[in-house]
Amino acid sequence: MILIISFCAFAQDRIVDNAGLLNAGEIELLEKRIASIGETYNFDLVILTEKSIGASTVHGYAADFFDNNGYGLGSERSGSIFLHVTESRDIYVSAVGAGINILNLTAYGKLEGDILKFLKDDNPFEAYQSYLNNWEKFLAMNASDRSYNFFHKWNIVLLIGSWALAILIGLVVVLAWKKKMNTALAQTQADAYTVSGSLSFKTKKDRLLYSNVTKVKRQTNSSGGSALAGMGKHISSSGKKHSGRGRKY
Numbered sequence: 001m002i003l004i005i006s007f008c009a010f011a012q013d014r015i016v017d018n019a020g021l022l023n024a025g026e027i028e029l030l031e032k033r034i035a036s037i038g039e040t041y042n043f044d045l046v047i048l049t050e051k052s053i054g055a056s057t058v059h060g061y062a063a064d065f066f067d068n069n070g071y072g073l074g075s076e077r078s079g080s081i082f083l084h085v086t087e088s089r090d091i092y093v094s095a096v097g098a099g100i101n102i103l104n105l106t107a108y109g110k111l112e113g114d115i116l117k118f119l120k121d122d123n124p125f126e127a128y129q130s131y132l133n134n135w136e137k138f139l140a141m142n143a144s145d146r147s148y149n150f151f152h153k154w155n156i157v158l159l160i161g162s163w164a165l166a167i168l169i170g171l172v173v174v175l176a177w178k179k180k181m182n183t184a185l186a187q188t189q190a191d192a193y194t195v196s197g198s199l200s201f202k203t204k205k206d207r208l209l210y211s212n213v214t215k216v217k218r219q220t221n222s223s224g225g226s227a228l229a230g231m232g233k234h235i236s237s238s239g240k241k242h243s244g245r246g247r248k249y
Contacts, residue, residue, distance in 0.1 A: 014034045016047070016048045016065075018051065033129075044080070046065075048065055052085065060236070062093075064237050066242075067236050067238040076098055077096060079095075079096050082128070083246070090248055091115060091119070091246055093112070094243070104231070111134045112247070119249050120249060231245055
């Protein structure tokens with residue numbers, strides 16, 4: 001029964017390459033990887049490529065494709081879909097069910113950064129591999145009640161910073177002890193080393209007459225923006241809640 005249920009759950013294609021970016025061997029490898037992740041974590045992963053989606057929004061198109069084609073595993077129909085539109089150069093990652101909490105802002109930043117690195121090199125297969133690799137990492141952490149957050153991302157940096165701070169504190173303490181052990185008193189006056197009446201100082205003053213101030217308006221780029229302003233949440237046409245983000249590359 002387990003084998004039959006698993007077969008039925010993954011009988012439908014998870015790699016829908018309508019843009020024709022992958023060969024048959026690459027599709028087979030990605031499908032096997034998705035099936036393995038799904039069986040291990042009960043989480044569905046879908047990769048969809050399109051040449052164009054017309055006037056549709058990327059988040060609406062991705063969410064509706066996921067829901068209307070019956071994707072998702074478990075009672076919450078949990079999963080994630082990655083949409084890649086070649087003509088408009090759009091990417092979008094949408095998460096459903098348990099994926100909404102797993103795909104936080106930091107996790108999405110890691111996911112997006114790895115995907116874009118390969119897409120900019122015109123290597124879609126590796127980009128899709130990185131999508132699956134990252135989701136497998138996020139799911140493994142979630143299974144052990146952890147999440148990919150700021151502290152996990154910057155773990156090594158924080159560790160090095162902690163050691164550097166400890167060394168700095170130790171150095172300050174040692175220098176303070178050393179200073180207390182120094183019994184020599186520094187001279188604050190030079191009277192003992194000068195001949196009386198040999199030094200004389202005349203007072204001079206600099207007087208500011210006027211000043212000119214020129215102001216130049218700083219130009220800002222209003223067309224840009226942070227790619228990680230927040231995770232968007234919306235309801236698909238079927239009434240299911242989705243969360244995700246996207247951008248052009």
